[in-house]
Amino acid sequence: MKQLIVKQAYTDAILAELTMHNAEQVTAMLATASALDKNGCLPTYKRIQILQKLADLIKNEEEYFARLIANEGGKPIKDARVEVARAIDGVHLAISAIRDIKGAEIPMDLTPAGAGRKAFTSMEPIGVVVAISAFNHPLNLAIHQIIPAIATGCPIIIKPASLTPLCTLRLSKLIEQAGLPVGWVQVALLDNENAEKLVTDPRVAFFSFIGSAKVGWYLKSKLAPGVRCALEHGGVAPLIFDDYQDIDGFVNGVVKASMYHSGQVCVSVQRVYIPSVRAEEIAQKIAAVANQQVVGDAINEDSDLGPLIAPKEVDRVESWVNEAVAQGARVVTGGRRINKITYEPTVLLNPAKDAKVSTQEIFAPVVCVYAYDDINEAIEAANSLDVSFQAAVFSDNLSLAMDVADKLEASAVMINDYTTFRVDWMPFAGRKHSGYGIGGIGYTMRDMLEHKMIVIKS
Structure with missing residues (x-):
């Protein structure tokens, strides 16, 4: 098994030695996520309770996360503390946005063809989400990718940046402590080959990517038919x-x-x-x-x-x-x-x-x-x-x-x-080669939902 050595960004001291996942484990993660998706998501009130508890758990470890960000990612500690505060607020933003998940009545009798019918829409989770994250905001980027999935009822597999995986790993443990059943959030430590295997699997419904344009556009070109995605690249x-x-x-x-x-x-x-x-x-x-x-x-x-x-x-x-x-x-x-x-x-x-x-x-x-x-x-x-x-x-x-x-x-x-x-509640997106889709907690949640319309003929 390949080992991933995580080092302190400035001193090069070893922070952690982690075992990376192989191709068989990627297949197992996808099978777990797909099975959970088919069995249906947790009730909305339970998701709200889990996120409320998670926000408290992160708050309790605020300084721990700040020091982790500074050590593994090299962000100055005073700025790392701001990142943790944003991350906590991001969880609360998702809780608020859950309350806005709703469908609408669609008028049917605007023409004789629709007469005698009632129609309405509801919102359903899109399915299995796969996310690839970046190193520069190791906690808050994970929040922006994982929390919308939890809020909308989607199982998610996230690959953190290889240089900064520790925040995501700790966050996933707190999510379990908050009450989300095992398997709904899985952290994959992968090399490039197995990351591509994960992303391009046909069981994936939504792909979230934060990183270089070269990699993002390449992976988009390899997605299975019908997979939605959001890409966030850089600019000048x-x-x-x-x-x-x-x-x-x-x-x-x-x-x-x-x-x-x-x-x-x-x-x-x-x-x-x-x-x-x-x-x-x-x-x-x-x-x-x-x-x-x-x-x-x-x-x-x-x-x-x-x-x-x-x-x-x-x-x-x-x-x-x-x-x-x-x-x-x-x-x-x-x-x-x-x-x-x-x-x-x-x-x-x-x-x-x-x-x-x-x-x-x-x-x-x-x-x-x-x-x-x-x-x-x-x-x-x-x-x-x-x-x-x-x-x-x-x-x-x-x-x-x-x-x-x-x-x-x-x-x-x-x-x-x-x-x-x-x-974190504003739309955040690149144009031209800088990205695809719109980020921001609430906007990402919309991307992870699908409309279903019910038409009743009376």
């Missing part, structure tokens, strides 16, 4: 600055929004467009704040930035930044690795339009500032990529800001706020 988030009075507030926010969790967030600010007359000044201000960020072990209370998830990611970031500099970008601050797992907070001025830092998601504490002479030029640049998730515009001129928001190709545009803004 643009922010257009027009004229905004609170420059210091703006600058502090840019640093947080681009370097939170060392930039390893799918909607991190990466491209900042600023009028040419102010680009140098504001880039220097961003750099001054970036220089104050403390980089270190995420478990330390004073760390603002932790490590990147793996040494190979530092190698990649170093290569991309060096390429940008060779093509004419100026390093305002940073631009170098600190050690094998951390990279300096970095601000680049005017990278080439075709540089990797301008066209691909860097997933690192690197922000690029571009000077523009006409705001339409900035809008065109912001829209130029095949990825599109959340975008932002800063302006004290609301009319202009609304015009820019209308023209930006994004699933959400923040005015005088950052691309990283999210609350």
Whole structure:
């Protein structure tokens, strides 16, 4: 049996040694989930009771989960605590959304053909859910995939990221403690081959994926006929600055929004467009704040930035930044690795339009500032990529800001706020290559339900 070694993100100390599941175990998991689905889900009130107890159990282990997130995923402990709070709230959001699961009467006698009939719809669980999760929010992403399945009555098999499986494993234990019968939530520790076997099985009814576009679109192409799915990939988030009075507030926010969790967030600010007359000044201000960020072990209370998830990611970031500099970008601050797992907070001025830092998601504490002479030029640049998730515009001129928001190709545009803004009840989705379907607790629950219409002829 293959072993999965989980290590502390900064020190490389071993946190756990886990046995991975093989192909036969994948088949058994699918058989268990399929049998539960055929036998019918728990009554709604029991699902509500289980989720209520689960929220309390997570609350009781709030600090434990925060430290687990910091240790296995490298997210600074102060940000990890925020993630746990969001996760608890996510469970409560699902409880509230359960109360909105209902059908509707469908009028039949609008034409003579329907006369003498009554019709109504009800909502049923879609069936077996398979989820593949990402490393960067190891608890809250699991909440967004597992909890909607529990709430709607779907059995779920989830594969957590191999580098950060411990939060999902602990969450699954708490779910059992909360009263959900064994088998309704199964955690699969899989290599790529067995993960594909799981996802492409015809017994799967819904596939939830959070991760790279390359893997997500590939797996979608392999799904069995009729399988619904939701894919959440990344972006190269643009922010257009027009004229905004609170420059210091703006600058502090840019640093947080681009370097939170060392930039390893799918909607991190990466491209900042600023009028040419102010680009140098504001880039220097961003750099001054970036220089104050403390980089270190995420478990330390004073760390603002932790490590990147793996040494190979530092190698990649170093290569991309060096390429940008060779093509004419100026390093305002940073631009170098600190050690094998951390990279300096970095601000680049005017990278080439075709540089990797301008066209691909860097997933690192690197922000690029571009000077523009006409705001339409900035809008065109912001829209130029095949990825599109959340975008932002800063302006004290609301009319202009609304015009820019209308023209930006994004699933959400923040005015005088950052691309990283999210609350867990809002729709969250990528356009173009950035995703498929809509995330958010309530929206995911809708995806996991199917309409059934009953027509009665009297």
